[in-house]
Amino acid sequence: MKLNIKHIGWYALAAVLGGVQALGFAPQPLGVVQIGSLAGMLLLLTYVARPARVAFVFGLAWFCAGLYWLHFSMHGVGGLPTWMSALAIIALSSYLAMYYMLAFGVWRRFFAQLRVSSYLVAFPALWLVAELARGYVFGGFPWLASGYAHIDNPLLKGWFAIFGVYGVGFAAAMCAGALAFVGRCAIERRREVKGLALTAASMAVWAVVGLIVQGLNWGEKSGVPISVNIVQPNVAQTNKFDEQVMLSNTLSFIKQASQSPAQLTVFPETALPYPWTQVPIEPLEALHTRLNGRAVLMGGVGIDEAKHEFYNSAMWLSEEDDLLDPPRYDKIHLLPFGEMIPWGFQWFVDAMKIPLGGYGYGQSQKPFELNVAGQITRIGVNICYENEFGEELIKAWGNGDATAPNVWVNMSNLGWFGAVNQSTAQEQHLHMSRARALEMARPVVVATNTGLSAYIDASGVVVQQLRPDANVSATVQVQGMQGLTPYIGWGNSPMLGLASLLFGLSVFLRHRVMELD
Numbered sequence: 001m002k003l004n005i006k007h008i009g010w011y012a013l014a015a016v017l018g019g020v021q022a023l024g025f026a027p028q029p030l031g032v033v034q035i036g037s038l039a040g041m042l043l044l045l046t047y048v049a050r051p052a053r054v055a056f057v058f059g060l061a062w063f064c065a066g067l068y069w070l071h072f073s074m075h076g077v078g079g080l081p082t083w084m085s086a087l088a089i090i091a092l093s094s095y096l097a098m099y100y101m102l103a104f105g106v107w108r109r110f111f112a113q114l115r116v117s118s119y120l121v122a123f124p125a126l127w128l129v130a131e132l133a134r135g136y137v138f139g140g141f142p143w144l145a146s147g148y149a150h151i152d153n154p155l156l157k158g159w160f161a162i163f164g165v166y167g168v169g170f171a172a173a174m175c176a177g178a179l180a181f182v183g184r185c186a187i188e189r190r191r192e193v194k195g196l197a198l199t200a201a202s203m204a205v206w207a208v209v210g211l212i213v214q215g216l217n218w219g220e221k222s223g224v225p226i227s228v229n230i231v232q233p234n235v236a237q238t239n240k241f242d243e244q245v246m247l248s249n250t251l252s253f254i255k256q257a258s259q260s261p262a263q264l265t266v267f268p269e270t271a272l273p274y275p276w277t278q279v280p281i282e283p284l285e286a287l288h289t290r291l292n293g294r295a296v297l298m299g300g301v302g303i304d305e306a307k308h309e310f311y312n313s314a315m316w317l318s319e320e321d322d323l324l325d326p327p328r329y330d331k332i333h334l335l336p337f338g339e340m341i342p343w344g345f346q347w348f349v350d351a352m353k354i355p356l357g358g359y360g361y362g363q364s365q366k367p368f369e370l371n372v373a374g375q376i377t378r379i380g381v382n383i384c385y386e387n388e389f390g391e392e393l394i395k396a397w398g399n400g401d402a403t404a405p406n407v408w409v410n411m412s413n414l415g416w417f418g419a420v421n422q423s424t425a426q427e428q429h430l431h432m433s434r435a436r437a438l439e440m441a442r443p444v445v446v447a448t449n450t451g452l453s454a455y456i457d458a459s460g461v462v463v464q465q466l467r468p469d470a471n472v473s474a475t476v477q478v479q480g481m482q483g484l485t486p487y488i489g490w491g492n493s494p495m496l497g498l499a500s501l502l503f504g505l506s507v508f509l510r511h512r513v514m515e516l517d
Contacts, residue, residue: 010044014054017041018061024149025066026424029431031153034146035172039179042123045108046184055104059097064089066144069425072418077237096134096141103130114184116195119177120202127173128499131166132492135389139336142388143428146172151434151460155207158214160438160460161485164390166495171206178203219441219458219483222406223375228445228478229262232453233271234471237415241273247280254283257296257317262475263372264295266447269384269413271299275310276326284323291319295370297381297447299411302328309360314381314411316368330362333392335385365396367405377480380405380442384412387432390439391491397484406480408436408444415450420468426452434460439487443478 017037024034041058048054067089074085103126111122127146135142147168150156159168178199185192233253239245250272257265272279279300287296295318302313311330317323367378380396387410397404410433417425430452437444438460446454451468455476466472 010048011054011057013044014041014058015061017044018058018063019065021058021062022065022144025144025431026427028427029149029151029153031150031156031172034149035176035179038146038173038176039183041104042107042119042176042180043183043187045104046112046180051108052101052105055108056094056097056101058104059100060090060093062100063093063096063144066424066428067093069417069423072423073237073416076418077416092141099130099134100127103127114181114188114190114192114195116181116192116198119181120174120199123177123180124170124173125499128166128170128495131169132495132499135166139333140389143432145169148428148431148435151431151438154214155210157438157460158210158212158216160435161216161218161441161487162213163494164439164487164492165435166492170495170498171210174206175203218485219481222480222482223377224373225477225479226264226370226372226377226407227262227475228455229260229265229473229475230445230447230453230455230466231256231265231267231271231473232448232451232466232471233268234450234469235271235415240415246272246274250280251283253298254287256473257298258287258290260294260296260475262294264297264370264379266297266409266411266445267299268447268449268453269299269314269411270301270312271449273301275301275303276313276315276328277303277305277324279324281324287317288319288323291317293319293371295368297368297379297409297411299383299413300328302330304360307360310358311362312359312383313362314383314409327368329364329368329381329383331359331383331386332362332365333386333389334359334361365393365398367396367403378404378406380408382408382410384410384414386410387412387429387436390436390487393436394440394488394491397488401482401484404482405442406482407478408440408442410436410444410446411448412446413449414452415448420451426450426468430454430462430465434462439485441483441485442481445476445478 017040020037021034024030024037045051045055070089071085074080074088075082107123107126111118131145135145145165147165150168150172156168156171159171181199182196185196233249235249253267253271295316298315298317300313300315302311314329316327321327365380367380370377370379382393386392412429414426414429417423420426430446433444433446434456437456437458441458443458444456446456451466453466454462455464455478457463458481464474464476466474
């Protein structure tokens with residue numbers, strides 16, 4: 001049975017499947033939706049007359065539907081005209097869609113025969129290459145990587161600690177390939193008994209092993225639980241940089257830090273959005289006298305006066321340190337356009353009337369040390385966009401587990417991207433934090449300006465989530481962890497190797513079958 005599809009309606013179907021793909025990530029992670037839409041797209045590509053174009057439409061719809069909230073930052077805060085904001089989102093989505101267009105196009109051109117190896121080997125390998133490429137090229141933009149849809153999938157979530165988000169995405173692509181193979185056999189009424197049996201056996205192995213690895217415990221408790229006060233100030237982006245608002249917030253936040261009974265109090269990214277050398281001295285001195293063994297992580301702007309550089313920083317404030325020049329973590333992986341300006345795009349940043357760009361790159365991932373009852377808990381920090389890059393966070397284990405974080409803190413400001421009831425950015429960001437917890441078997445504290453702030457335990461479960469779009473705080477008991485997951489040990493190296501191996505195997509099997517034919 002041969003279908004000859006040339007109608008524009010199939011482009012519309014590809015767009016629908018792309019939109020459904022985005023739905024698999026937020027507001028709730030729905031792995032079955034992500035796999036189903038991908039299987040439908042793979043099946044569709046088998047028959048369409050212009051597979052590359054149809055695949056591009058799928059990717060474009062996926063990313064436009066998943067990243068629409070960028071409009072709130074560019075238009076609502078930055079003041080760009082709607083048409084320019086929409087064009088920027090389409091341009092970014094088109095760039096990201098190109099990776100998948102190439103993957104689908106190569107698969108259709110060389111591997112679209114009705115064979116198990118085409119669907120369970122070649123396609124997952126090509127999908128993995130596309131995911132890795134967009135996660136690395138030009139600094140990477142792995143937002144909406146397919147593995148994030150599976151943080152609640154009992155059959156796949158156990159693989160995060162072993163192969164990371166890309167490994168989970170590969171497994172999901174194999175499941176989608178299996179569904180597409182079965183669907184094609186049904187459509188064409190082909191009795192591929194051996195192929196169907198092999199497909200069923202492969203999926204059964206994934207399911208059984210997935211359930212087993214989900215139950216493995218990769219870490220153990222380290223030290224005593226610490227009390228952490230998560231502060232979500234809900235400062236509006238439209239007036240955050242107003243001089244009077246900054247002064248009022250500074251005094252309010254320092255007072256709140258002084259009165260917090262928690263052993264660690266965490267504020268969001270750039271809670272004080274100006275150079276630390278300009279923070280009023282008297283309130284800092286008053287804070288210093290009241291810390292009494294407690295510590296505060298304050299989002300601010302670090303400065304290196306010798307280099308004349310500014311940094312997006314997390315300031316560590318404790319009674320043992322000089323609060324006028326405190327220890328700090330400087331953000332290492334900067335956000336394009338928001339914190340660093342790609343060559344040739346200064347005009348675009350200038351069009352938005354907000355202070356963006358110009359930050360320097362941090363260097364050290366050394367965690368801060370919190371002494372509670374004579375026991376040290378090491379606090380690792382990452383800021384906003386860095387939450388996407390598990391392969392970079394595990395570099396904190398460069399000197400072994402004995403000096404690595406026991407607890408991770410992510411400090412973000414998602415107020416750029418609209419209210420939670422109108423944007424999925426906050427849910428997507430929270431799901432990525434849960435994936436990081438699973439990959440490293442560490443609890444993650446998420447402190448954001450407007451939401452979603454939360455405490456996530458080492459098994460990726462959200463223990464407490466603060467009410468979004470509100471000025472609230474919450475104190476939680478956080479148990480630090482130690483130990484190594486396989487992912488910490490090898491990062492994305494197995495996935496890079498697997499993609500090469502499987503693609504080579506696919507080419508070999510294709511030529512072998514052609515020779516036999």
